[in-house]
Amino acid sequence: MSQPSVAARPPPPMPSNKDDITGTWNYLEWGVERIMYSLKDGVDLKTYMSLYTSIHNFCTAQKAVGAQTNLNSNHRGAHLLGEDLYHRLNEYLKRHLQGVHAEMVKHSDEALLTFYIKEWKRYTTAGTYNNHLFRYLNRHWVKREMDEGKKDVFDIYTLHLVRWKEDMFGTTQNAVMDAVLRLVEKQRNGETIEQSKIKDVVGSFVSLGIDESDSTKTTLDVYRQYFEKPYLEATSKYYEDESQQFLAENSVVDYMKKAERRLDEEKERVPLYLLPEIMQPLMKTCEQALIAKHATVLRDEFQVLLDNDREEDMARMYKLLARIPEGLDPLRTRFEAHVRRAGHLAVEKVADQGENLDPKAYVDALLEVHTQYAALVKVAFTGESEFVRSLDNACREYVNRNKVCVKNTTRSPEMLAKHADNVLKRSTKATEEDDMEKMLNQVMTVFKYIEDKDVFQKFYSKHLAKRLVNGTSASGDAETSMISKLKDASGFEYTNKLQRMFQDMQTSKDLNNAYEDWRSQNIDKEDRKDDIDAYYQILGTGFWPLQPPTTPFVPPQSIVKTYERFQNFYSNKHGGRKLTWLWHLCKGEIRANYVKMGKVPYTFQVSTYQMAILLMFNDSDTIQYDDIANVTMLQKETLDPSLGIMLKAKVITSSPEGASMQSGTSYTLNHGFKNKKVKVNLNVAIKSEQKQEAEDTHKTIEEDRKMLMQSAIVRIMKSRKQMKHNQLVGETITQIKSRFSPKVADIKKCIDILLEKEYLERLDGDELGYLA
Template sequence: MPSPMPPMPNKDDSTGTWTYLQAGVDRIMADLREGIDMKTYMGLYTAIHNFCTHQKAVQGSSGGFTTGGSHSRGGAHLLGEDLYNHLIEYLKTHLSQVLEASKAHTDEALLTFYIKEWNRYTMAGQYNNHLFRYLNRHWVKREMDEGKKNIYDIYTLHLVRWKEDMFLATQENVMKAVLRLVEKQRNGETIEQAQIKSVVDSFVSLGLDESDTQKTTLDVYKEFFEQPFLDATAAYYKEESRRFLAENSVVDYMKKAEARLEEEKERVPLYLLDDIMSPLMKACETVLIADHSQALREEFQLLLDQDRIDDLARMYRLLARIPNGLDPLRTRFENHVRKAGLSAIEKVATDDLEPKVYVEALLEVHTQYQDLVNKAFTGESEFVRSLDNACREFVNRNKICKSGSTKSPELLAKYTDALLKKSGAKMSEEDDMEKKQSEIMTIFKYIEDKDVFQKFYSRMLAKRLVNTNSASDDAETSMIAKLKDACGFEYTNKLQRMFQDMQISKDLNSAFKEWQGGNLDDEDRKNAVDASYHILGTGFWPLNPPTTPFAPPQVIVKTYERFNNFYGSKHSGRKLTWLWQLCKGEIRANYLKVPGSKASPIFQVSTYQMAILLLFNDTDSLSYEDIQEATKLDAATLDPSVAVCLKAKVLTISPDNAKPGPGTTFNLNHGYKNKKLKLNLNIGIKSEQKQEVEDTHKTIEEDRKLLMQSAIVRIMKSRKKMKHQQLVSETIKQISSRFTPKVADIKKCIDILLEKEYLERLEGEDADLGYLA
């Protein structure tokens, strides 16, 4: 049972009043479980009110008297201060006893004692704060309003005294106990987490803002809890990581480090403040990752070589946590991919390397490491950049494609041509074509000499359109659209115009057939050759006139003269140039029958072969000179044209085993047999193909000179004056999207423009070169 309260004191009796109040405060401070009855509580509250407000004169320090009042600086003021100081001394005495009692406890027992006393003390503080409410409202408020230091409301006073008289003397031992508990938990033991949470809350409560006692700061918590906690954490993991790495593999260590980091992250919401998350993670990352980053990076190459994606992903996640942790990995990754690409090309390199084999080798390396970047490095932009740098290097500079060579774009264009041509092996789905085109664009983006690809692609597209052997118009337009997205309208402008010409030609052929119906008699219509024509704009199609003289057969002459007349009637002033090397047709061999059929075989031939074979309508045997005289073809065209017929045994040659040439005779083979209804004799001549490649490269060189000159003039026209070196740099910048120019070539172009007086050399000026309008 609590001891009985003393009688209510006289309001003039300072000593009696405090004795009365102390008995009540004792009851509050000692044991709250019994509580205070309302009568006692009201008696205490009334005593404080009376003591602070009575009007009796109080003797001043000068020996005179002043009249106290509730709004004066006299007696009420002095009495409030007296009561406040009594309470301070009481709290000091109480806390000295608590401090002394704490010395009998250590470790978890100390934590239990500290938390119990803290909870009892702060609860008592709340009761006392309410009990001394009148003192807070008047005397304390007035003192604080007047700027007095070290004056607090009663509850804050309790916290201040705890900090000064209890906390500072015990915090070191309390923190040691806390840290030992945390270490136990890190070692796998179960602990009472609520104890640490209570300690954290108590440290936070002691962070008083001196400028505004109504606010709290984290200063005390950060100094006395957070910093020791971080230091202990770093020390623990520094030792653990050193020992673990000495006895285990790097891969096992990474798993351990990742697990530890996750544990620490999960620990924060359990009993720590959220504010500690960032510094705690940083401290752990320093000792677990940064201090061992060299060991991790040395393992990187081995993981790459073995394609261990999961372990690479783990290494990425760890090193991504520390500043500049990934930079060395990106460099090593780039070198690794570059070597892998060079090695892949070296394995397939031959003198007559197929475009398909070459492109698929490039794609295989890119696909493998693109997949690795996505899975292991989460598609991070800097690793993507490293992959791109490596791919750009081995695509443009490898065993097949030496430094500065244009072989890669040429082979990619040929691969694209093969894909877009009609083939017996149909795509299983449209998606396959889309996928293949996307793969082409993947390699295309790495090609530096995009103008080379454009030249070869446009020539091959022209042949596909003219020979009507595109896989589909949709596939062609889709490919052009992808190139346009990558390089802009100018890059594909001519390609699109070529398509437009083909559509116009379709309409023109329909109109021509209608015209023939109304302008030819029955005999002419019966003997007319069924022909179609492509009208190709000279400025858009990369086609050259024939390189050989040619006398077409009379039946062909009559056919194209009719079309000339028709076209001239619709477009006066336009001249048609016939590209005989691109023309083809079909002729029926009426002197033969397909075995097992009454039908005669059909030969698919070039116009040159057609002219040769039609000569055999009048005779079964012709000399080389006869054919040459009749067709006017040069030997470079005639020889391979008849060679195909000889190989197919449509013709035979005398003397036997001779090569086509002067002195040889060609005979129509009446004994020819072939089960096929159609036989293709229109086979490309390798020498012509080789010459075409050489011509294309020459065209590229000429176009590059013009492109560089136009860029130089454009730059100088806008700048008027420039330093020579600045002009070179600006020119490279402007045309690098099409190809990578050599500085020597740019200088030659500048010299050409100086000779042509587009530019001039300046003397006594800041600029080396000037623009001449």
């Protein structure tokens, strides 16, 4: 806007009379107009100084003071005269803005914005100059008025802003904001706009936020009410309309891509021309319109994406729904149900093998589902803890309550222990250390979900004992690594006995070395010739899960002298300790000199029971069933399977042929024996014995559980002294659930047992008390 007639007006004379308000203001008004309309030309230094001086002179004129002569009179005069000057400037600004407003209403849209910004910049720049020009007024009269609490007095620059806010802003801000919003919509529709215009408008709205309680401070109230609020409302409407239309014509996956782009665009828009403060409410507005309004449609698509392994699209959906409150809860629920179904289906595929179910096939089925969905959680759901929990809940469910566990709820830990045994045995294919470690980690993955960890412990302990006794471990390091992993997962108490078993093996090694030294020093060479090469394992009764033999047995005379000599050595070394010979675990090798492969005699690897039977054939080629039973004293349940294995391997033959193992049957050495291997293993595990052993283990587990529950109840009551029945049951479950999932009925039985044993007593109502 240009007013050359005003700018060209010649200056009135500088007032000669200091207190001449009319002359002073006429001169000042001419100077202010020059500043307001002709910033490019402005005023020269001489004129500026004369304007400044006239303000100073007027404000300090003595005449206004009257007859007062005290020290405060000058200030009082400045107070009175400054007020007149201030109000005249205020009235001038009102008139000036009326003219600007009249011109502005002639414009619309971008032309209106252009005019508004141009006038705003000119006006505020002039305000800065005028503020400097009226500095004396600011420092004295304005300051004094403000110090006295006057709310309608401002420094000269703020006065400019106040006038714009009251005379211009109230009548033009709606039109300005409409123009801004149309410009933003153009940009959202892909058109190029002049972004600086919006930035300037934002700046003007911010500047008009004058704090009424302290005009030296600014607030964002004007900006928030007149810019941010309509901006957010327009944004919400734009995206609600667009998203509704887009979803009606496109797939959910395409919509998610579109929503992602829109959210990124809005985020990038903020630093270009908006205040940083708008970022949070703007993103919330966009998320409400683009995501929350369509959350149901998105979630309905989730199952389709899961069924088709659409990892990238699930990641996109996760990121979108994560932006809104409770956006992910239904996804987690569906994910958990999906994984649970997948786990049950995987187990059903292998469950038909019944008792012959391969432990590896079973564990692989459990792992396959976990591996797939753990990777999905990590990649698509960024490893978020709540999705991890959903995965864990699902895995715990299908690991412990699947088709294989219907008849036997402890089948999973038992099968896992068998699988771990197969992994750690020397026959395992995992020869590489990395492969072994990977397989052990897989065992631990399933172990984490096993609820009956005590069952796993018992079976694992049994298998470990056999590996150590039979020397069939693939690697000592692997065994140690596995125990370490179990210790980390379940604590020292869980693996204490396993570690002691390892210590016994090392102790046995040292003991055998000491025995060899003793033999060489104390036994004549001639006497030593009768000894059989032997290795002794001394196993602590309290740490090894081993049962004494179930049958009487008379060991063959050829080994008696050897083991008795060791027994004497041990008794002298460790007085007071008793050795119990576990004949059913002993084994050895005997050479079959009567039959050879070429020139090399066959070697039979046998149990001690088989050894006793075969050594009888040194005296006769044919022996009666009754004689074998009488000499060895073996019970039929043990004798028959031992003979059966040798018959099957054709080491001996029976007469009559095919006769059952009973009194009257005779057995003859087979001198025509042939085998592909020089070493023939006859020490084969008997299935019936294995089954019995598993049943015995389960019985042991039941007894251990009763003791564990009772000790937990006593421990709780000892510390609490008195407790309600239901509270005691709940506390017992909490303490024991890391080992197994106790049944409430079993806990109640244990409480009854402790009441009978007088560890506890019944008090009034449902209360129980502890008896010391």
